[in-house]
Amino acid sequence: MTKRGKSLPAAERRALSVQTVLQLAAGQNPSDITTEAVAAKMGLTQAALFRHFPTKNMLWQAVMQWTTSELLTSVQQAASAASSPLDALERIYKTHVAFVAEYPGVPRVLFAELQNPEGSEARKIVSDMLARYVALLKDIIAEGEKRGQIDSCVDARSAATMFIGTLQGQVIQAMIAGDGAMLPEHAARQFKLLRRALERQKSPFETYAVDYDNWFETAAGAELFQLELNCLKKTVETKNTSWLEVGVGSGRFAVALGIGTGADPAPSMVKIASSRGIETVTAPAEALPFHDASFDGVLMVCSICFLQDPKIALSECHRVLQKEGRLVIGFIPADSRWGQYHARRGREGHRFYAGAQFYTSKELRHLAERAGFAFDAGYDCILPPPDAQPGNESIRQEAGMDNGFKVLSFYKKII
Numbered sequence: 001m002t003k004r005g006k007s008l009p010a011a012e013r014r015a016l017s018v019q020t021v022l023q024l025a026a027g028q029n030p031s032d033i034t035t036e037a038v039a040a041k042m043g044l045t046q047a048a049l050f051r052h053f054p055t056k057n058m059l060w061q062a063v064m065q066w067t068t069s070e071l072l073t074s075v076q077q078a079a080s081a082a083s084s085p086l087d088a089l090e091r092i093y094k095t096h097v098a099f100v101a102e103y104p105g106v107p108r109v110l111f112a113e114l115q116n117p118e119g120s121e122a123r124k125i126v127s128d129m130l131a132r133y134v135a136l137l138k139d140i141i142a143e144g145e146k147r148g149q150i151d152s153c154v155d156a157r158s159a160a161t162m163f164i165g166t167l168q169g170q171v172i173q174a175m176i177a178g179d180g181a182m183l184p185e186h187a188a189r190q191f192k193l194l195r196r197a198l199e200r201q202k203s204p205f206e207t208y209a210v211d212y213d214n215w216f217e218t219a220a221g222a223e224l225f226q227l228e229l230n231c232l233k234k235t236v237e238t239k240n241t242s243w244l245e246v247g248v249g250s251g252r253f254a255v256a257l258g259i260g261t262g263a264d265p266a267p268s269m270v271k272i273a274s275s276r277g278i279e280t281v282t283a284p285a286e287a288l289p290f291h292d293a294s295f296d297g298v299l300m301v302c303s304i305c306f307l308q309d310p311k312i313a314l315s316e317c318h319r320v321l322q323k324e325g326r327l328v329i330g331f332i333p334a335d336s337r338w339g340q341y342h343a344r345r346g347r348e349g350h351r352f353y354a355g356a357q358f359y360t361s362k363e364l365r366h367l368a369e370r371a372g373f374a375f376d377a378g379y380d381c382i383l384p385p386p387d388a389q390p391g392n393e394s395i396r397q398e399a400g401m402d403n404g405f406k407v408l409s410f411y412k413k414i415i
Contacts, residue, residue, distance in 0.1 A: 014052050016042060017059060018066045025105030029114040035059065057121070062120045064113060067106050068129035074099055074135065085144030086199065089137070090191055093167065097187040100171055107171045118242070127389060134160045141198070150198050152265075152284055153308045159198060168196055204351040205306075209268035212352070213250040224383060228330060228405050229256050231381035232301065235328050235338055235409040241296035246285045249277040253330075259299060263288055285313035293322045301330040304364070305356045314371035327373055327410040332356035338404035341386040356357025361406055375411035381405035 020041050024033050035056050038115070039049040053059035075401045078095040082088035101106055113122045119196045137160035144150030150159075172192050174183045204282055205212060215221040236243070238258040248262025251273030264270050265284040274280045283289050285300075286309050298317045307313045317327050339358045346353035384402035 007115045010052065013042075014062065014163075017049065017052060017067075021059065021063045022067070022103055022105035025106075025108045025112075025205075030105075032042065049319045056257070058124045059123065060113070063109060064125040066123055066353050067109065069102075071096070071099055071106070072136075074128060079136065079140060080176055084149060085140050085147060086141050086149050088193065089144075089198070090135070090195065091350060091401045092140075093187065093194070094184070095164070097166055097184050098169075106177075107168075107175065111172075113174050127168060133164065137163055144198070144282050145339055148282070152286065154198055154309070163194065166181075166190060178409050203240070203266055204354075206268045208351060209250065209266060209272060211311075212269075213252070214254055216250075224405075225252065225382060226257065227381055228301070229253065231379050231405060232299075232328065233255060233324075234379050235377060235407060236297070236299060238297070242294070243299060244290070244295045245278075245299045245301070246288065246313070247300055247306070248273050248278060249301075249303070251278045251280070253299070253301045254278050256278065257299070261295070262299060263290075284308070285317035286316060288316045288320055290320045292319055293325075294320045295325060297326040297328065299328045299330070302332060304329060304331055305358050310359075310367055313369065314368055314373070318372045321415060323412065325412045326376070327368065327412070328411075329364060329368070329408045331364065331406060331408075332404060333406050334363075335362050336404045336406075337385055338383060357395040361408065364408055368408070369408050374413050374414050376409040376411050378409070379407040381407070 079088040079089035125307040138156040141156040243259040
C-alpha cells in the first residue's frame with residue numbers, strides 16, 4: 001500500500017510533491033495546476049506543502065531540477081553503454097522517448113516553462129539542461145565524424161539541434177493525437193530518417209573501386225592515363241623530395257611519378273594503393289592527418305572536382321607543405337569538351353560524376369591563391385574527344401582535338 005503524503009519523511013514528501021505535479025501535468029495545462037490541487041492529491045493541507053515549498057515557484061524549480069537531472073542522467077548512461085557514436089545517438093533517442101512515455105507530464109511542464117519570462121529560475125534550469133544536452137550530442141557527432149560513421153560535412157551543432165528538434169516534434173505530435181502509447185514505435189521510424197541524414201554514405205569510389213581501377217587497363221583508359229601522366233611529369237619532380245598525393249585513388253599516378261605517400265577518403269581505394277607500395281591513410285582532403293610542413297610537394301589529380309569543400313582542402317594542402325613547397329593540380333577543365341561531357345553524364349546520374357563540380361583554370365587559380373599559393377606555371381594536354389576510339393585517327397581528325405586535361409603548378413607563399 002502506497003504511503004500518503006502525511007506519513008512520509010520530509011525528503012520523500014518533497015520527492016512525492018514533484019511526482020504529483022508531473023502526474024497532474026499529464027492531464028492538464030501545467031499553468032492551471034495550483035498548490036491546493038497538489039496538496040489535495042497528496043492528502044495534505046496547503047500549509048503542510050508550504051513547509052517544504054514556501055512558494056509555487058520553488059515547487060516548480062524542484063520539478064525542473066528533478067526532470068532535467070533525471071533526463072540528462074538517463075541519456076548519459078545510454079550513451080556510455082553504446083558501442084559506437086551512431087549507436088549512442090540511437091540509444092539516447094530511444095531513452096528520451098521512453099522517459100517521456102513513462103512521465104507524460106514532463107514535456108508539458110518543460111514546454112510551459114520555456115514560455116515563461118527569460119529571468120525565471122525554472123526556465124534557466126531548462127535552458128541549462130538543453131545546453132548540456134546539445135554539448136553531449138555535439139561530442140558524439142564529432143566522434144562519429146572522426147570514426148567515419150557520420151558524414152564529415154555534417155555541422156555538429158546543427159545536427160544536435162536537429163536531433164532534439166526531431167524529438168520534440170515527435171513528442172508534440174503524440175501529445176496532440178493523444179497517442180502516447182505509440183510514441184516509441186513512431187520514434188523508431190523517425191530515427192531511421194535522422195540516421196540516414198547523418199550517416200556517411202559510401203562513395204561510388206569506395207563501392208566501385210575495383211571497377212575504377214580496372215578502367216585504366218582498357219585501351220581508352222591506358223591511353224588517357226599516359227597522356228595525362230606525360231603532362232604531369234612536366235612539373236612533378238619527386239627525386240630526393242617528399243611528396244603527398246591527395247585523393248590518391250588506386251595509386252596509379254603516385255606509383256608512376258614516384259610519390260610515396262597518399263591520402264584518400266575511400267578505404268577500398270586506399271587498400272588498392274597500399275598494395276602498390278604507397279604509404280596510405282584513409283582521410284578526406286579537408287582533414288589531412290599530417291603535421292605542418294611535412295612535404296615538399298602535394299599532388300591532386302582529377303580529385304578536386306569531387307571534394308566537399310575545395311577551399312578547406314587547399315588550405316590543408318598549404319598547411320602540410322614546407323616553405324615554398326609545390327602544389328600541383330591536374331584536372332579536367334569545366335570549359336573543355338571532356339569537362340562538358342562529364343558534367344552531362346553527372347546530370348544524367350553517372351555513378352562517379354553525379355556529385356562532381358568542375359572548374360575552369362581561372363576558378364582554380366583563384367581558389368589556390370586565396371589559400372596562400374602563388375601561381376607558377378600551367379600546362380595543357382591535348383586529349384582525343386570523348387567519342388573517339390583509341391587509335392582511330394580518322395575519327396579523331398573529324399571530331400577535332402581538345403585541351404581536355406590541364407596542370408597548374410603553384411608555390412606556397414612565404415609569409
